[in-house]
Amino acid sequence: MAAGAGPRGIGAQPGALKRKLQSPHGNPPEKRQRKPSLNTFRKGATEADRRGKGNPPQKPVPKKQLTDNRNESQKSRPFIKTSSLFKNNPDIPEIHRKAVQQVQENVFTTDSFSQLDLHPHLISTINTVLNISSMTSVQKQTIPVLLQGRDALVRSQTGSGKTLAYGIPLVQSLQGMESKIQRSDGPYALILVPTRELALQSFDTMQKLLKPFTWIVPGVLMGGEKRKSEKARLRKGINILISTPGRLVDHIKSTECIHFHHTQWLIIDEADRILDLGFEKDVAVILNTLNAHRETRQNVLLSATLTEGVTRLADISLNDPVSISIADEIQKVLKPASQKDREASSSSNCTEQENFAVPEKLKQYFVMVPSKLRLVTLAAFILGKCKFEKHHKMIIFFSSCEQVEFYYDLLVKVLAGGPELEQPGHSSPSSVSLRFLRLHGDMEQEERTEVFQEFLKSKTGVLLCTCFRDEDGEGVNQPDER
Structure with missing residues (x-):
């Protein structure tokens, strides 16, 4: 009795389960969702990687993963940074100048x-x-x-x-x-x-x-x-x-x-x-x-x-x-007589043409550039005139003592020195021609006199100076006034 009951009980169990899964209306039951195992995650990741080679992934990649991938790609290739120094500069206005x-x-x-x-x-x-x-x-x-x-x-x-x-x-x-x-x-x-x-x-x-x-x-x-x-x-x-x-x-x-x-x-x-x-x-x-x-x-x-x-x-x-x-x-x-007559007959409200005279060997330059291009323009101009041409003396005027100190420190480090002098093939005379001197009102008078005399006696050099009144009530001079 007990032995016969066992087989019937075992045999009846699948049927009972089947009846429980069937809905009362006879429709097939919904499949139960299983919890994904670890192997399932690995498999899914592998398939996603495979699909990612051809098509973009459907799910968004985490930000941390994107950052890591970007860092790895930057390490594998050389660093290239594009500067916006020469982009989006304002238009240079036209300046009205007298004749x-x-x-x-x-x-x-x-x-x-x-x-x-x-x-x-x-x-x-x-x-x-x-x-x-x-x-x-x-x-x-x-x-x-x-x-x-x-x-x-x-x-x-x-x-x-x-x-x-x-x-x-x-x-x-x-x-x-x-x-x-x-x-x-x-x-x-x-x-x-x-x-x-x-x-x-x-x-x-x-x-x-x-x-x-x-x-x-x-x-x-x-x-x-x-x-x-x-x-x-x-x-x-x-x-x-x-x-x-x-x-x-x-x-x-x-x-x-x-x-x-x-x-x-x-x-x-x-x-x-x-x-x-x-x-x-x-x-x-x-x-x-x-x-x-x-x-x-x-x-x-x-x-x-x-x-x-x-x-x-x-x-x-x-x-x-x-x-x-x-x-x-x-x-x-130099003025012809006919031009004198025309000027004498001109109306009194006309602006008289001015004239000026400068030393023959003194060259003056005027360039309008945006503010962010001033430094690179000045550096290129100094290199073009003093480093690649011999026997040049240059005077650059600034509006304040602080500007003179800033440009002096910067230009000495960038243009007068640096790793280029240590490379073979670079001779010292080209670097010697780029000597920078500074002159402004915050300097001691003994130092000012020494710098001034050095610039006068030297055949080459770049003098950075101010041309305005200093704290003692006297001006810092343009050294070419003599």
């Missing part, structure tokens, strides 16, 4: 200094110490006028020899005085210059001219020097005083030993630069002080350009001056 005619001055003449009525020792010093044999155009016209004792308004290009144009007649006049000059007499001549660097240049020139006449003592006053040592020099006596306007006004107000009882010469060099730097009030204070001590003197005003400010300064400082303008005379010679 300017550039005039080339004939700097040198065939006349020698021996043709002038000068002291023989002075002529010998010019020929041997300064190594100059012939006069420039501005010297040829200015020296005879100043030797006559006349006031003069001299307009000539920068670098044409204006320092000697007034320095030679000044020394000739002082050494020939009936009563020999004493150091304790104080200043017989006052020379105003806009910047410290030009003050040093003028002082050096005057020292060379005065070598045969040791009893005439030159001196310089400028910002950056110790006032105590300058006061000591003033107490001992300075006969030719070269100074920047700001420092001289400072001594006029605070130094008791300074006086102008014997001052017979007032020379204002680079008058346009003095006014551009905002020294007009200081010059007015100096003129009032000189007039209070001595009204009669010989006045000379020198400038590269003739602006309204220079004309106004000439009106208050010069007495019946002789006007000397080399550029205007050359333009009159």
Whole structure:
């Protein structure tokens, strides 16, 4: 009984299960969803990979997996980064510029200094110490006028020899005085210059001219020097005083030993630069002080350009001056008579065409570029002019001391050094030509003087500098002003 029950029970079990799975309406039952096993995942992943080779996968790939795949692909190929430096730049606007005619001055003449009525020792010093044999155009016209004792308004290009144009007649006049000059007499001549660097240049020139006449003592006053040592020099006596306007006004107000009882010469060099730097009030204070001590003197005003400010300064400082303008005379010679008639008949409201003269070897460049291209444009220009061409000196002006320091550090590391010099085939002379120097108002005066002299004496170099007023009330000079 028990044995028979067993087989029937076992045999009846499939039927019972079948009946349970059937629905009461006779429809086939839904298949039960099984839980996928680990092997199923592996199999599915393998099939998905196979399908992925031909068709894109249906399910999105996780972000982490995409990142890993991207990193692996970047490691397998070289790194290439496309810069947007030269893309999406704004259009360069058109700048309205005045009609300017550039005039080339004939700097040198065939006349020698021996043709002038000068002291023989002075002529010998010019020929041997300064190594100059012939006069420039501005010297040829200015020296005879100043030797006559006349006031003069001299307009000539920068670098044409204006320092000697007034320095030679000044020394000739002082050494020939009936009563020999004493150091304790104080200043017989006052020379105003806009910047410290030009003050040093003028002082050096005057020292060379005065070598045969040791009893005439030159001196310089400028910002950056110790006032105590300058006061000591003033107490001992300075006969030719070269100074920047700001420092001289400072001594006029605070130094008791300074006086102008014997001052017979007032020379204002680079008058346009003095006014551009905002020294007009200081010059007015100096003129009032000189007039209070001595009204009669010989006045000379020198400038590269003739602006309204220079004309106004000439009106208050010069007495019946002789006007000397080399550029205007050359333009009159070159301009035909018919053109003069047309200009004379033109209406008064028309803007007069300006003209200017620059040294023949001085090249000036002007390029309008977007802000983000300034650095790469400047670097390419420096390389093109100084590294691949020999004997080039370049001056680059910036608007602030911080910009000078930034570009100096960057250009020294990128252009003046780097791994390219260590590679074979790169010679050192090409790197030596790329010497960078900096000059601005935040530097100590001793360092400024050293940099300035180094740039003057070198045949190659790039000077990064500012051309605005510094904290002491004097400007940082363009080194080509001499």
